[in-house]
Amino acid sequence: MTREVTYRLASVTREKYTFLRELSHKQFDQYVGQIKRLHILQAEGKLFKLIELNYQDLREKIENYRFYKDDSEVFDLGFIYLDSNRMVLNFLSSIRTYLDHTETRLKRKYGEVSSEFQLFKNVTSQCFDSSFAYRFLSKLRNYAQHCGLPAGSISLTSDEHGNTFTLLLERDNLLANFDSWGKTVKEDLKQQKNEFDLMHLIDQKFKLLEYVNKIISDHEYRKHYSDARELLLLMKEVNQESEGAPAVMQISTIGDDYSGASLIIHDFPYEAISRASGIKITVLPPI
Structure with a gap:
């Protein structure tokens, strides 16, 4: 059987992850690009x-x-x-x-x-x-x-x-x-x-x-205001449906068998999102 790749908006806790809705490949690439840009900016500020x-x-x-x-x-x-x-x-x-x-x-x-x-x-x-x-x-x-x-x-x-x-x-x-x-x-x-x-x-x-x-x-x-605002909307969506931390995921499976799924998880850079958007994030869900 061929391996199938799908993309999801998800909620992640220490115990489990929960798929919330499917993303298109284009949406996934867009969100991952925004996440990576803000992660880089956040890391550069640590110096x-x-x-x-x-x-x-x-x-x-x-x-x-x-x-x-x-x-x-x-x-x-x-x-x-x-x-x-x-x-x-x-x-x-x-x-x-x-x-x-x-x-x-x-x-x-x-x-x-x-x-x-x-x-x-x-x-x-x-x-x-x-x-x-x-x-x-x-x-x-x-x-x-x-x-x-x-x-x-x-x-x-x-x-x-x-x-x-x-x-x-x-x-x-x-x-x-x-x-x-x-x-x-x-x-x-x-x-x-x-x-x-x-x-x-x-x-x-x-x-x-x-x-x-x-x-x-x-x-x-x-320069990253629009990136942060879009990710904030995703965070709000996740928080309305789950207590976990927001993430976008790439899931690779064989058929409907999720037990052996291969996951690539992209977590959200809270500090950078808060600063770029101007919205203070006071409560962060545990990962």
């Missing part, structure tokens, strides 16, 4: 999460170090210095990875003259031109790669308001040990105090990168 995670880790570590005591068995100023620099390096490296990958991705996906690529170049240039923190930390990553640890020293102080932990940059050492700051950043550095706060600059840089990422991703998601 910025590396920056978020490294920033959160660094912020939490700095907060924890505020409560270390000189008489604590775990207090080791040398270790704290190295560990803090490790976290800063992770943060700076993840920024470079995100910016390099995003530039390459947009150029390959849309082309150098595309609105997406030009928007990225314009918004990052604006951040560089308008913010000392943005342009300086871009260069500090290069300094750390070639010359030494980014933070020159740390400061742990106590007063009536509590403990303060500060990562300090040393202006004169930065200028003396690295000659590739560029004219603008070099002049910026000369205007700083001999010791100045690194975390203050990191906080500013992170907020600017959040802005860059939102501008670019919002622009891309708007």
